[in-house]
Structure formats: C-alpha cells, structure tokens
Amino acid sequence: AHIVTLPGDGVGPEVTAAAVAALKTVAARYEHVFTFDEQLIGGAAIDATGESLPAASLAACQSADAVLLGAVGGPKWSDPNASVRPEQGLLALRAALGVYANLRPLQVHPALANLSPLKNEKLKNVDVLFVRELTGGAYFGAKTRSADAATDECKYTVAEVERVVRRAFELARGRRRHLTSVDKANVLETSRLWRSTVQRIAADYPDVKVEHQLVDSMAMLLLTQPSRYDVVVTENLFGDILTDEAAALAGSLGLLPSASMGDGKAGLYEPIHGSAPDIAGQGVANPVGAILSAALLLRHSLGLEAEAIAVEAAVDRVLRHGPHSRDIGGTAGTEAVRDAVLAAIE
Amino acid sequence: AHIVTLPGDGVGPEVTAAAVAALKTVAARYEHVFTFDEQLIGGAAIDATGESLPAASLAACQSADAVLLGAVGGPKWSDPNASVRPEQGLLALRAALGVYANLRPLQVHPALANLSPLKNEKLKNVDVLFVRELTGGAYFGAKTRSADAATDECKYTVAEVERVVRRAFELARGRRRHLTSVDKANVLETSRLWRSTVQRIAADYPDVKVEHQLVDSMAMLLLTQPSRYDVVVTENLFGDILTDEAAALAGSLGLLPSASMGDGKAGLYEPIHGSAPDIAGQGVANPVGAILSAALLLRHSLGLEAEAIAVEAAVDRVLRHGPHSRDIGGTAGTEAVRDAVLAAIE
Ligand SMILES: CC(C)[C@H](C(=O)O)[C@@H](O)C(=O)O
Ligand SMILES: CC(C)[C@H](C(=O)O)[C@@H](O)C(=O)O
Numbered sequence: 001a002h003i004v005t006l007p008g009d010g011v012g013p014e015v016t017a018a019a020v021a022a023l024k025t026v027a028a029r030y031e032h033v034f035t036f037d038e039q040l041i042g043g044a045a046i047d048a049t050g051e052s053l054p055a056a057s058l059a060a061c062q063s064a065d066a067v068l069l070g071a072v073g074g075p076k077w078s079d080p081n082a083s084v085r086p087e088q089g090l091l092a093l094r095a096a097l098g099v100y101a102n103l104r105p106l107q108v109h110p111a112l113a114n115l116s117p118l119k120n121e122k123l124k125n126v127d128v129l130f131v132r133e134l135t136g137g138a139y140f141g142a143k144t145r146s147a148d149a150a151t152d153e154c155k156y157t158v159a160e161v162e163r164v165v166r167r168a169f170e171l172a173r174g175r176r177r178h179l180t181s182v183d184k185a186n187v188l189e190t191s192r193l194w195r196s197t198v199q200r201i202a203a204d205y206p207d208v209k210v211e212h213q214l215v216d217s218m219a220m221l222l223l224t225q226p227s228r229y230d231v232v233v234t235e236n237l238f239g240d241i242l243t244d245e246a247a248a249l250a251g252s253l254g255l256l257p258s259a260s261m262g263d264g265k266a267g268l269y270e271p272i273h274g275s276a277p278d279i280a281g282q283g284v285a286n287p288v289g290a291i292l293s294a295a296l297l298l299r300h301s302l303g304l305e306a307e308a309i310a311v312e313a314a315v316d317r318v319l320r321h322g323p324h325s326r327d328i329g330g331t332a333g334t335e336a337v338r339d340a341v342l343a344a345i346e
Numbered sequence: 347a348h349i350v351t352l353p354g355d356g357v358g359p360e361v362t363a364a365a366v367a368a369l370k371t372v373a374a375r376y377e378h379v380f381t382f383d384e385q386l387i388g389g390a391a392i393d394a395t396g397e398s399l400p401a402a403s404l405a406a407c408q409s410a411d412a413v414l415l416g417a418v419g420g421p422k423w424s425d426p427n428a429s430v431r432p433e434q435g436l437l438a439l440r441a442a443l444g445v446y447a448n449l450r451p452l453q454v455h456p457a458l459a460n461l462s463p464l465k466n467e468k469l470k471n472v473d474v475l476f477v478r479e480l481t482g483g484a485y486f487g488a489k490t491r492s493a494d495a496a497t498d499e500c501k502y503t504v505a506e507v508e509r510v511v512r513r514a515f516e517l518a519r520g521r522r523r524h525l526t527s528v529d530k531a532n533v534l535e536t537s538r539l540w541r542s543t544v545q546r547i548a549a550d551y552p553d554v555k556v557e558h559q560l561v562d563s564m565a566m567l568l569l570t571q572p573s574r575y576d577v578v579v580t581e582n583l584f585g586d587i588l589t590d591e592a593a594a595l596a597g598s599l600g601l602l603p604s605a606s607m608g609d610g611k612a613g614l615y616e617p618i619h620g621s622a623p624d625i626a627g628q629g630v631a632n633p634v635g636a637i638l639s640a641a642l643l644l645r646h647s648l649g650l651e652a653e654a655i656a657v658e659a660a661v662d663r664v665l666r667h668g669p670h671s672r673d674i675g676g677t678a679g680t681e682a683v684r685d686a687v688l689a690a691i692e
Contacts, residue, residue, distance in 0.1 A: 073532060080531045080538040080545075087532040117569045122463050138500065143535035149503040150539035154484065157495040184583070185426045186419060186433040189489035192426040193496035199426075217620075219565070219591035220599065223463045237530070241587055245565035253566065274563075 001034050001302050004064040004266075006041040006057065006093075009077075009086060010275025011285035012070020018287030018338035019068055019294040022314075025342045026298065026307045037064070041093065042072030042086035042275075052089030058096055066301035067097070067268045068294060071275040095135050099260035099268045100160065101167045102134040103296070104243045108250050111320045115251030115328055118223065125227040128246060129175065131168040132239025134260055136160045137190070139236050156190045156235065161197040163263075168233035169205045178230035180211045182218045182238055194235060215242070222246055247272055252327040254286030255319075257293035259300050267301040269293040283333045286325040288315055291341055314344035347648050348381045350410040350612075352403065352439075354388040355423075355432060356621025357631035358416020364633030364684035365414055365640040368660075371688045372644065372653045383410070387439065388418030388432035388621075398435030404442055412647035413443070413614045414640060417621040441481050444608035446506065447513045448480040449642070450589045450618060451603070454596050457666045461597030461674055464569065471573040474592060475521065477514040478585025480606055482506045483536070485582050502536045502581065507543040509609070514579035515551045524576035526557045528564045528584055540581060561588070568592055593618055598673040600632030601665075603639035605646050613647040615639040629679045632671040634661055637687055660690035 005020060007013035020036060027034045039057035046052050052072075061067045072086040106128045108116060113123050133156075141153035165181070172179040181198040183191035195212055202210045213221065215238045221228070222245055234242065247253050253273040260268040271289030279285055292315060299308035318340045324330025325337050332340075351366060353359035366382060373380045385403035392398050398418075407413045418432040452474045454462060459469050479502075487499035511527070518525040527544045529537035541558055548556045559567065561584045567574070568591055580588065593599050599619040606614040617635025625631055638661055645654035664686045670676025671683050678686075 078532070080541045085532065091533070117464050117468050119463060119465055139533055141497070145535050145539065148505070149501065150535040151487070151499055151501045152534045152536050153497055153499050155495065155497045159494070184586075186424070186431065187437070187485055188498045189491050189496040190498050193491065195426045216586045216590035219587045220594040223569070223591065223594040238587075240530075240562045241565045241584075244562035245569065245591060248566040248569040 001032065001065045003034055003036050003297070004060045004067045005036055005038045006067060006069040007038065007044070008042040008070040008072040008275065009044055009074045010071055010277045010280040012072070012275055014283065014285050014334050015271060015287045015290035016068060016070040018334060019290040021338055021342055022291045022294050022311055022345065025345050026311060029345060030304070030307050032304070041069065041089045043074050043077040045089060046077060046084055046086060050084070052084055052086050053092045058093065061093060061097060061266060064266045066297045067266050068297060069268060069270040070290065071271070071273065074275050074277040091139060094260060094268065095140060097266055097268055098135065098262035098264050100133060100135045100262050101164050102132040102239065102258055102260045103171070104130040104132060104256065104258045104272060106130065106246045106250060106256065109255070109316070109319045112251045112255070112328055116249050118226070118249050122226060123249065126249065128226065128229045129171060129231045130239060130243045130246065131164065131171060131231060131233040132243060133160070133164045133235045137236035154188070154190050154237070156193055158193065158197055161194050162201060165198050165201050165233055168231050169201065169208055172208045172231040173205070176230040177208045178211070179208050180213055180218070180229055180232045182213050182215050182232060182234035182242065184215050185212070186214060190235070218242060219245060243272065252286060253289070254325065254327045255288050255292070257289050257296050259293070259296040261300060267297065269297040283335060284326050285334050286327050287334050287338050288319070291315060291338070310345050313346070314341045317344045347378065347411045348383070349643070350406045350413045351382055351384045352387040352413060352415040353384065353390070354416040354418040354621065355390055355420045356417055356623045356626040358418070358621055360629065360631050360680050361617060361633045361636035362414060362416040364680060365636040367684055367688060368637045368640050368657055368691065371691050372657060375691060376650070376653050378650070387415065387435045389420050389423040391435055392423060392430055392432060396430070398430055398432050399438045404439065407439060407443060407612060410612045412643045413612050414643060415614060415616040416636065417617070417619065420621050420623040437485060440606065440614065441486060443612055443614055444481065444610050445606035445614045446479060446481045446608050447510050448478040448585065448604055448606045450476040450478060452476065452592045452596060455601070455662070455665045458597045458601070458674055462595050464572070464595050468572060469595065472595065474572065474575045475517060475577045476585060476589045476592065477510065477517060477577060477579040478589060479506070479510045479581045483582035500534070500536050500583070502539055504539065504543055507540050508547060511544050511547050511579055514577050515547065515554055518554045518577040519551070522576040523554045524557070525554050526559055526575055526578045528559050528561050528578060528580035528588065530561050531558070532560060536581070564588060565591060589618065598632060599635070600671065600673045601634050603635050603642050605639070605642040607646060613643065615643040629681060630672050631680050632673050633680050633684050634665070637661060637684070656691050659692070660687045663690045
C-alpha cells in the first residue's frame with residue numbers, strides 16, 4: 001500500500017512522524033509492504049512554493065491509497081487579509097479527494113476521565129461517532145468581499161446531503177442503531193433541505209431510530225446527556241464546532257483521531273488537534289491522536305482490521321499505564337510516548 | 347413606563363406571567379407606574395391570525411418602552427416545509443426593533459453548581475457576558491430553495507460589525523476589561539471582515555485586552571477554561587450555538603435571562619430557554635430566566651438599577667433557600683417559585 005504523508009505545520013511533523021513509525025511497526029509485524037511519500041501542505045508549502053497545496057502534493061495524494069496529515073496553520077500565516085492561507089490547502093485537498101464524510105469517534109478513556117471538565121458520572125458509556133459533512137456548506141460556497149461588506153454562501157444539494165446521511169445510517173447499523181441529525185431548520189433553508197432529506201432516507205432504514213436536534217440545543221445536550229448519542233450527522237460548519245466541543249470531553253484534543261472518506265480511492269486521516277504553535281518543535285506534543293488516525297487508515301483505507309485493533313490496543317495500554325504526555329498530566333515527550341506505543345503493538 | 351408582553355408558545359405564557367408579576371411588585375414597592383399590553387407572536391399568533399408577527403403586535407412593540415417575550419415555536423408548527431413558522435415572527439421583531447446586541451450573562455449560582463455537568467472546580471469565578479450580534483448574518487441573508495438544492499447567505503457590513511463590537515468594548519470597560527472576539531477567520535470571508543473590524547476598533551480601547559478565538563476552539567475553551575472569559579462577542583449563529591453551550595454550565599437553561607438592544611427605544615427581553623412543549627401548561631416551568639429578564643429590562647430599558655438589583659437579590663435568595671423548580675432538582679411549581687421571589691423583593 002502506498003501512503004502519502006503531509007506533516008504540515010506546527011506540531012504536525014512531530015506527530016506525523018510518530019504515526020508513520022506506528023505504521024512501519026505494523027508493516028514489519030504483519031509482513032505488509034507500506035511505501036511512504038512525504039509532501040508539502042499548508043504554511044510549510046506556502047513558505048517553500050508560495051502555494052498552500054502545490055500541484056505535486058495533490059497529484060501524489062490522488063494516486064495514493066491513503067493520506068496521513070498532521071496539521072496546518074499558525075500565527076505566521078494568520079493575517080485575516082492575506083491572500084494565501086494554509087487552511088486553503090487543506091480545504092482544497094478535502095474537495096479534490098472528494099472525502100465528504102469526516103468520521104470523528106469520541107470515547108472517554110476510563111484512565112483519563114479525571115482530566116475531563118465534565119463530571120465523571122456524565123462520562124459513563126460515552127461513545128459517539130460524529131459524521132461531519134466535509135466538502136460542502138459555507139466552507140466551499142461563494143464568497144465576496146468589498147471595503148464595507150463580506151458574504152459567505154452556504155449551499156447544499158440534495159445529493160450532497162444524501163450521500164453523507166446514507167453513510168451515517170450505514171454506520172449506525174453497525175453500532176447502536178441510533179442516528180441524531182443536527183441542523184438549524186427553524187432558521188436556515190439549507191437546514192430544512194437537510195432535515196427533509198434525512199426524513200426521506202430514514203424510510204430506507206426502519207431499523208435505525210432517527211432524532212433531529214437543533215444545533216444550539218445539541219451544543220447543550222452534548223454536555224448534559226453525552227451518553228445518549230450514538231451516531232451524530234451534521235453539516236460542515238456545525239460539525240466543526242460540535243466535534244471540538246465534544247473533544248473537550250475526552251480530556252485532551254491530543255487524543256482524538258479522524259478519518260475522512262468519499263466514494264473514491266484515498267481516504268484522508270488526521271488528528272483533530274491543530275498545529276499548536278505554542279508547543280511546536282519542543283517534542284512534547286501528544287502523538288496519540290495521530291497514531292489513532294493511522295489505525296483508522298489501516299481499517300478504512302487498507303481493510304486491515306486486525307492491524308487497526310493492534311494499534312488501538314497498544315494505545316489503550318499506554319493510556320492505562322503511561323507514559324503520558326503533558327496534555328494528559330504526564331511528563332513524557334512525543335518520542336517516549338511513541339516508543340511505548342510501538343513496543344506495545346502486538 | 348409602557349411594557350408590551352409577548353407570551354408566545356409553550357411555557358412562554360407561564361413564565362411571562364411570573365415576570366409581569368415581578369414587575370408589578372417592583373412598581374408597587376418603588377411607586378412606579380408600569381402599564382402592560384399583551385400581544386400575539388409565534389405559533390399562538392399563527393393560530394389566531396395566520397401570521398407569526400401580526401402588524402398590531404409589531405406596532406405595539408415599536409411604541410413601547412420595552413418588550414418582554416416568553417418563547418416561540420413547538421412541534422405543532424415545525425414542519426420543515428411549512429411556509430409560515432413561529433420563529434419568523436421573532437426574527438422579524440428583532441430586525442424591526444433593530445436590537446442588534448443580544449446580551450447573555452452567564453454566572454453559575456453557587457447553590458446550584460452541583461447541577462452543572464462541569465466539575466465544580468471549573469465553575470469557580472465563571473462570569474461571562476456574551477454579546478451576540480442579533481440582526482445580521484445567515485439569519486437574515488438571502489435564501490434560495492429548489493427541488494435539489496438550497497442556499498443561505500451570511501452577510502455582514504462593516505457598520506453592522508462595528509456597532510455591536512463597540513457595544514461589547516464599552517461593556518468590557520465596565521467589567522474586567524477583557525474582550526474575546528469569536529469568528530472562523532481561517533475559513534469565512536465574513537469572519538475575516540469581522541476580525542479586521544475588531545482589530546481596527548481595538549485601537550480606540552487601549553485599556554481593554556482583546557483576544558481572538560476561532561469558534562471551534564472556543565466551543566472547547568468554554569468547557570476547559572470558562573473562568574478565563576469576561577466579555578465574548580460574536581456573530582449571530584456562532585452566538586446562538588455558544589450561548590446554549592455555555593448555558594448548560596449553569597445547570598439549567600431555565601435560569602438564564604437575555605437582553606437585546608439597539609440604538610432605538612425599545613429593548614427586547616427574553617429568557618434564553620425555548621418553549622419547552624414537553625412541560626407546557628403543567629405549571630412546572632422555571633420562571634427564573636423570565637424574572638431575571640425583567641430585571642434586565644428594569645436596568646437597561648428603564649434605567650432602574652436599584653429595582654433591577656432588588657429583583658436579582660430576590661432571585662438569589664430563592665435559589666439559595668428554595669423553593670426550587672423541577673429543572674433544578676426541586677418539586678415547586680412555577681407559581682410557588684414566583685411567589686417566593688415576589689415575597690423576597692425588598
Ligand atoms: C483548519 C481548519 C480549516 C479545519 C476546519 O475548520 O475544518 C479544522 O478546524 C478541522 O476541524 O479540521
Ligand atoms: C428560536 C430561535 C429562532 C432562536 C435563535 O436561533 O435565535 C433561539 O434559539 C434563540 O437563541 O433565541
């Protein structure tokens with residue numbers, strides 16, 4: 001299998017290196033041949049080429065079996081009036097790969113529940129799979145800017161909603177058969193299109209219980225009743241906000257992986273944390289989110305379930321017994337955590 | 347002073363009646379003359395007149411000194427394909443009154459910290475004032491709908507951003523002099539306009555410390571570091587989501603008030619909870635959010651600071667010693683809580 005890596009900015013290179021090390025350990029242990037090709041994206045690409053997603057990077061990703069990304073962005077490239085921004089590269093990549101379904105699983109590791117801002121009793125049985133639409137909405141709509149005004153258009157077609165919602169229903173079938181669709185149908189036209197599409201598709205999945213929530217209520221319910229939710233599907237911007245909110249429940253953003261997939265070949269895997277410029281280059285970033293993203297890559301793009309489980313079990317062991325990185329109350333650096341995970345891969 | 351009441355739907359009439367009773371008690375105790383005029387809005391207005399904001403209601407509000415609203419909406423009027431919806435009436439009212447700044451104070455009452463999903467140590471010193479832009483953005487932009495697609499336009503002018511941001515800076519000056527502006531400037535053009543406007547205006551308030559956060563990060567930071575924030579200003583939709591999330595911290599939505607104001611005459615006051623159709627008509631809704639909204643009305647529209655404090659102190663006493671309504675772990679009904687508050691107004 002051929003894997004393109006896009007380390008990107010900030011802590012991206014550090015955590016991506018750890019994830020690649022995990023994939024290499026899996027390859028050796030299970031006798032697979034994985035080839036790796038490192039490419040530029042984000043601020044690092046802007047500095048080197050002037051573009052946030054150089055054509056060579058995109059071409060490499062399009063012919064890969066899977067893409068493993070670190071993080072993009074940072075204060076160096078954050079002028080709101082800049083004409084080239086790191087995030088554009090990531091958005092262009094998501095669009096070009098057609099990875100319309102962004103899966104963000106949330107579980108709270110029992111050994112880390114004390115790190116969560118939420119009371120422990122709220123965290124029991126929390127096991128949510130967010131399915132965020134990733135290639136539509138206000139992220140990709142027409143934008144205008146003049147001296148005295150700006151606009152962003154949020155657009156969804158029925159086809160765009162339908163494909164991600166069907167994916168969410170299928171995923172719910174493999175879990176607890178409960179799907180929560182989140183929108184703002186009392187205000188937005190795109191949300192009313194979203195809701196009526198979910199209602200229509202629900203007829204094809206009579207075995208899945210469907211619930212609709214408004215995004216403002218959902219922001220509250222994620223805190224008051226997090227264990228009530230199984231699969232949660234929503235549009236791009238609401239998914240961005242709600243998944244970061246939910247991530248806080250896990251105790252650290254550094255722990256959480258994501259997988260983005262479409263109907264095409266290459267899936268895109270990235271930890272949900274950002275480039276964390278404040279700790280970049282210090283060797284202290286938590287590599288767990290990136291390593292678990294590599295596990296999702298094994299599962300979803302390479303079909304290697306046993307290998308994915310081996311990585312997840314290794315992470316589980318390290319979260320239980322340490323070493324722990326700073327964000328989860330320990331003192332271990334990125335490499336110490338990485339080495340402990342590698343040693344635990346069976 | 348002349349006050350228009352818009353009880354609306356669900357529990358709206360019950361809690362509005364309690365808030366009016368509090369205002370009448372204040373009038374008697376402090377020798378003011380308040381006149382009240384009840385008008386239709388929302389689903390109740392649709393049922394009676396076919397319109398969610400009848401012209402008579404709007405005219406009454408426009409000539410009032412202040413407007414006290416209950417809640418609008420409910421399953422009866424929630425078909426995503428309906429042509430008239432209760433929420434339209436509320437949005438039309440906000441626009442017509444020009445109440446562009448929606449103030450949502452968040453404090454966690456010490457007697458109720460145990461009800462919060464957040465750990466108690468996180469709740470210490472939480473005292474946030476959200477300033478949500480209320481008459482712009484995707485709520486009021488152009489919308490389209492066809493059989494196979496829908497769009498919502500989010501639009502902001504510099505003038506719209508400037509007036510609400512200046513209001514937020516002024517409010518920060520009267521508090522801890524810390525302003526957090528929330529946007530999604532790494533993706534949205536309207537957010538970049540927002541951010542550069544905040545940056546420009548900040549020069550006029552050198553005594554206020556300004557911080558910018560992306561909305562996804564902020565959704566997380568509100569949980570991990572809620573006591574760090576003083577005044578938080580953001581656009582309409584982000585404010586809708588973040589204030590409901592923050593409200594969960596207080597233990598019950600039923601406790602929280604809001605005040606909406608512009609440059610014109612009448613301010614609009616409403617509890618932040620919705621119509622709660624599941625408990626409507628049972629006499630069990632918590633009237634505290636509505637009563638505290640009446641206190642904000644006294645302060646901001648009538649300039650009666652001592653009277654506002656008297657109402658807030660009365661609520662404080664009832665939250666400390668009971669009776670408590672069901673949402674905060676008690677058994678008292680709406681009227682019992684109301685009567686306890688009235689008796690405590692000094
Ligand atoms: C970096 C940014 C463009 C991105 C997004 O908003 O999608 C990030 O927040 C994420 O959630 O992956
Ligand atoms: C009822 C609804 C239109 C409203 C909004 O979204 O503004 C409500 O959620 C609020 O926050 O006041």
